[in-house]
Amino acid sequence: MVMGDIATATDLLVIGAGPGGYVAAIRGAQLGLDTTLVEKDAYGGACLNRGCIPSKAFIHGADVAHEAGNAEEMGIHADPAIDMLQMQEWKSDVVDQLTSGVEKLCKANGVSLLEGTAAFEDEHTARIAHGGEGQGMETVEFEHAVIATGSRPIQIPGFDFADDPVLSSSQLLQMESVPDRLVVVGAGYIGMELSTMLTKLGTEVTVVEMLDDVLPAYEADVKRIVRKRAEELGIDFHFGEGATGWEETADGVLVSTETEAGDVSQYEGDAVLVAVGRQPVTDTMELDAIGLEPNDAGFIETDDRARTDVENVFAVGDVAGEPMLAHKASAEGIVAAEVAAGEPAALDQQAIPAAVFTDPEIATVGLTEDDAADAGFDPVVGEMPLRASGRALSMGESDGFVRIVADEASEIVLGGQIVGPNASEIVAEVALAVEMSATLEDVAGTVHTHPTLAEAVMEAAENAQGQAIHTLNR
């Protein structure tokens, strides 16, 4: 301990206040642990400040504008004007409301909040450096620690986020005006969501992707719908090209790409957004002081109790591995806190759902048909195309489907894939079915409200049983 330090003792020290960390802290406090939460930047982490929430706010704004301006078929004629500064303000209000909510919740649950950067000194001590010069240090002695330091955008060679026209997703979400033209590097979920949003706000978007399709993690028939819609909206895709560098021009940037064969192309934009993925943050807390080091993929490895190799130290969220999603972070945070409190919790979820907020949305949970076969099941699949959904038609959105995958012998639901409006909401039911090991009959036998998109889940289950009413049974 450094002389003059203030030393405090705590049962549970949580490093990072994103959806992994703040949830762990609140649960820890609920279970009677004296809990301290350290955040160096902003409560709510990437998700609330630079990720899920601001992106979804803009996506919603862009949808409102786009739909209003594209509803002639319904007899609506409008030409919405976008005031980006106003939209920023609205987004910031939403974010502030949520982040101050997190802070209040923590306090109300008795979590001690510390602002600063936490670094380990040993397996039971951490040093907190308060922001800014001369703000002082503090030592915290802990029984258990949870590392929830999240992730940051990956930079690629030749593109430095410190340069003005090179934007990370965080920087893009701070924009004060809608760019006229934007080059987007990466067609993963963040690239696709932001490209779609900007296109709807009027930006001419060029997407450069090294692989040969959008959204590599998804099945062909799932992403085909999204890619087709994106192309219809006017996004200009260039697949099989890697971005190699950029140069400044009179009115923006010129981004160079190269194919594997060595063909070079150049694309113009006001700026370039680099969205090629995120990497875990493991360099802010002096992991080596407790003898931990990240694995080859950069993550801190954990067991099924969210524990690292150091027995009293846990890691949760983006820093602890894929999928890098907020709800996964929170689920792990809860388990870490409960295990620290001596509860018999474990990470034994059957599935972590995932959603992509493109147009239309994609949401999946559990096994695909191929996954199920690979896992040794004899899968049976049922599908309901949204063309046959009264609700989808009445929303003017009939592209997409709901698919359910089950084990043929037991009829237990193993997974689902949904493409369509509000897919991110609909998937919750399938997630519950998977988690409960519900059977097709359980889902089909549950009466669903009409007319809703969720009915399609019931219909897909019936289809898998070969007894759907509104679709042809396969």
Next chain:
Amino acid sequence: MVERTFELPDLGEGIAEGELVSWLVAAGDTVEEDQVIAEVETDKALVEIPSPYDGSVTRLHHDEGEIVPVDAVIATFEVEGDEEAATERDSSSSSADAEGSPGETAADAADTDAAAAGTPADAAADASPGESPVPSGRVFASPSTRALARELGVDIGAVEGSGPGGRVAGADVRAHAQGAGTPAGEEPAAGAATASAAAAETAATTTADSEAVAAVGNGTAEAVEQRESGVGAAAAERDRTLAMPATRQLAADLGVDLNAVPASEEREGEPFVTPDDVRAFAAEGSDGASGVASGVAGATTTEEAKSATEPVTTADERSAAETPGEGAAAGDLADRPGERVPYRGVRRTIGEQMAESKYTAPHVSHHDEFDATELVELQEELAAVAETEGVKLTYLPFVVKAITTALAEFPYLNASLDESAGEIVLHDEYNVGIAVATDAGLMVPVVKNADEKGLKQLAEEIRDLAERARNRQIKPEEMQGGTFTITNIGVIGGEFSSPIINHPEAAIFAMGPIKKRPWVVDDEVVARNTMRFSMSVDHRLVDGADAARFSNRVKELLAEPSRLLLE
């Protein structure tokens, strides 16, 4: 590589069993000779069990929380040797003895395929002691059911589900925790009314049940061995079985163990049982001639015997058997809400000993007080000297000294009643137990031959024993052989107590705090340092008058403690 079994070693004199508190290794772990692999709690101490081999653990034969008899096999190791590899089969089959639902079959396949996902044995190895493993294969069960399994320490991968498609229900997990195969609600009672085959089956199960229960008291070790050796050699040849859900339902309805049914078909190389197979088997069972039926009963017995080794069941049976008069009260309690904490380990040992003492020895208590002015002065003086030698001298060694001196004059207070021989044993040594409050509960390490030791040595020895009792490093033999016990109630607070004798000793002495109290000296009330103390004696050995005389002698010695220096 050869397999070696390892039996629970001798835990100390006269100790027949211990509670397996925690495993420090899991199946699949590599261990070195002398590496501590388990902690076993006996009588009053936590004993670390070292590995006898260099090698790897293939199997742990007992769950944490079980009471394990000395000499019972607790682990199997694979050690370097000349025989052919007998390898993995054991470990993988033990952690994955999931009874066959189609889903689990598939999950098993997945395990073999996806090397990256890890085998069930790996999963078990990952889980640390006290935790039920998270199966790496898929188990059909709801989150609440999985949570229940974790709470009960059940490996949910090994539970056979009774729900649709083999889904595991909460009742299945509870039944598994208690060692029963099927949940109570789904016992083939219904079948008994309809089919005579089922009736016969049920009868067989019931008999097996009662046999197993009868075996609880004495046959734990045998039961375990039986489980290890030849489970199902007779009938339960498979540990999982392919069948349609409807067939499973039929088997459940008829009370037939699907794994014992001879299969007439094969699917993908695995035996596949049809509804006809189940019916034929059930029918055969009813006339009992084929030997299959007895096979089933045998399997059930083994299964039930296994339950006898589960602490939950054992405890239940025991309380039901031993406290017949309290059935009603226990019944009331069973419904009472509130947190439920397992009654085991040190807590239970203390409880059992106290009950035994209080119900065996009629206690008579005696309280007194003396002027401790001189004791305080002498202690201050000697403590200052002792401190220069790094020894902390408290009042306790003085009390020990006074007591051993007095005991020499009152042999019946340093005695035990040997009821079976009808004799009183007047001990020829003065072994003074010191009650120590620890996080785990009360422990009583014993200072052997306390009468032969000086104040400084007593101080050192007591400090060392108490410290090791608190961090549970004390050996069982260091807590045995006491002839008299001292407890210091003054440490925490209070003036008097009615201490319970540390059976089979004859008496216990409880010293209270020394503090200033009103005291009459030459007809004037003055403030004096006094000590109050309490004693309990076994009235079978000592009458109240003797207790009072002994107490007077102790008082005398402590009131003029310089005399002790002569002792």
